[in-house]
Amino acid sequence: MTPKILTNLRLIDPEAGTETEGWLRIEAGRIAEIGEGHRDGTDCGSKVLAPGIVDIGVKICEPGERHKESFRTAGAAAAAGGVTTMVTRPDTLPAIDSPETLEFVNRRAQEAAPVNVVAMAALTKGRDGREMVEIGFLKDAGAVAFTDCDHVTTNNKVLSRCLTYARSLGALVMAHPQEPVMSSGAAVTSGKFASLRGLPAVSPMAERMGLERDMALVEMTGARYHADSLTTALSLPVLERAKAAGLDVTAGVNIHHLTLNELDVGDYRTFFKIKPPLRSEDDRKAMVAAVASGLIDCISSFHTPQDEESKRLPFEEAASGAVALETLLPAAMRLFHSGDLSLPQLFRALSLNPAKRLGLNAGRMEVGAPADLILFDPDAPFVLDREKLRSKSKNTPFDGQRMQGRVLATFVGGTCVYGDL
């Protein structure tokens, strides 16, 4: 591969927290040189170059529901959305709970996706909270974390043993903090809006109850723990206490909980049905502030493809989840344009922290790091048309909305997989 020099850039270094004007040379798939000022090379018109997004919690739907999404379509969406590493979820059919199914995923990812794919595995067999998976074998086969996704293990004995065993292997456990009895059947967050619409609702307190239970078990077992998506101000003091007590705990937030609130559901619009449900505006602001302060470590898309049939139902019956690989960056740019978060802060949560937490060599803007980079224009305006999304499923809550921020080029290991540089 010939060396490539990109110049006239705004370089984002999330680790140093800086944005500098300069240039960058890519050679042999790595960042070979970074410099300030101008240099001969491909002029990038003063656009932003940042480490590619490491997205924890992408659902690909292979195996089992390939009509909703495949490695090929998700990979194309990721490349177009600036996601250079997809960290996939094991809530497929069947679940990724054995080295054999993990091997299938790895093979499909290799042959079909233009971006990096690393897989997470289930924590218990069939994600049903009874028997632990072969954590050792799965870790050897490349599983970067273990999670039952939105299935909460209610049996504390089982979960404490899983956590203890995972700790002995240094494996990261990702959980969905939630009190599952409280939240069963809920479609929205309880409050004025839920009462007006007459929809089954859950208090955000159910999330805090789940997190408090998990923190007690983490304290007891010493496991490495990542909360997949916190969504309410009620959870934040619990997380803060756990971190202050020195527990090995991190937490993420779903981009939708940073950019939308419960009122967006409007007249029963099922594309806004996600899990946990959208919260109040106060909760949304608290989550944005927690990303800014660093209390919340990661921002994810929680890309969840659903076909039209599963969304064209009465709100209570409709499936949860939204596709977001392609809208993650423009949605995040809303937080930049609103002045809530700087670009280095955003990429700390989108790229650096997820990579660090999973032990991946990614997310850094430094010489020697793999050239997983995105070049984008944070100001470019467009109106989102869901039919133009690359994902097979088009269930985005941002359809028809005015957005800003377009990816111009995506590099994975120095190769341009999207755009024409």
Add this chain to the structure above:
Amino acid sequence: MSFRAKHLLGIEHLGPDEITTLLDLADDYVRLNRQQIKHGDALAGLTQINMFFENSTRTQASFELAGKRLGADVMNMAMQASSIKKGETLIDTAMTLNAMHPDLLVVRHPHSGAVNLLAEKVNCAVLNAGDGKHEHPTQALLDALTIRREKGRLHRLNIAICGDIAHSRVARSNILLLGKMENRIRLIGPPTLMPSQIDQFGVEVYEDMREGLQDVDVVMMLRLQKERMDGGFIPSEREYYHRYGLDAEKLGFAKDDAIVMHPGPMNRGVEIDGTLADDINRSVIQEQVEMGVAVRMAAMDLLARNQRATPQEVMV
């Protein structure tokens, strides 16, 4: 004429002028219904389909009679026993019916928002006959007509709504309608049967029934469904009747001329004393049923007029 709505999905999107227009027309239909020959021709030649995905005797009969009195061809579909059971989705059922060119679709469904969803997919007028815990607009309108005729006005009244507010679409529609007409609304019931943050709807909330009934003009009782009495929401039927059942003693706290309403069907001895329900000096429960037919005639008449006024899109 100030009634602009294409569908009647809820009270939420109606203006006070639209409510008044509808009630005025309903008053005319009350007169018609009291004559020996009860036929009008406002819906002559139009097809009305009643789709009830949830059991109903009273509401369905009321809509059927309303349509027939105005000359519509009325068809009842018992959806529980039909294709829904064969796995057909709500939308497909709606599209199938739509292809038969109905003019009025009356829908009841157990899920909140289902009628809104259906209305998006068909090109006739849709009337919500109750969706989940969301709205039941014709019930609120018939209650309003009853109050207006009994009290001579529909504003600046103290109105108490008592019982299972949380699971009641009747309560939601009434809170919205009576609020739009500028009345003082009090909600009375145990906190386990109150929707969350209901105090933000411009209502006063009371847990003590006697306190809540103090000087009210109207007492609306709600039906407590059997499945809520199992100890999950209230301890027992008898404790509920003791604390929240309407009897002569508790009604004594309301104004002397306060009227008693109930959307039916009643649980005598659970939320209301049987003797009180039959007291023709206080109870207007039978009038509510009569107003129901008139209000539904008015609603369908107005929607049909709006439909005639807008050119129909041709569906291929």
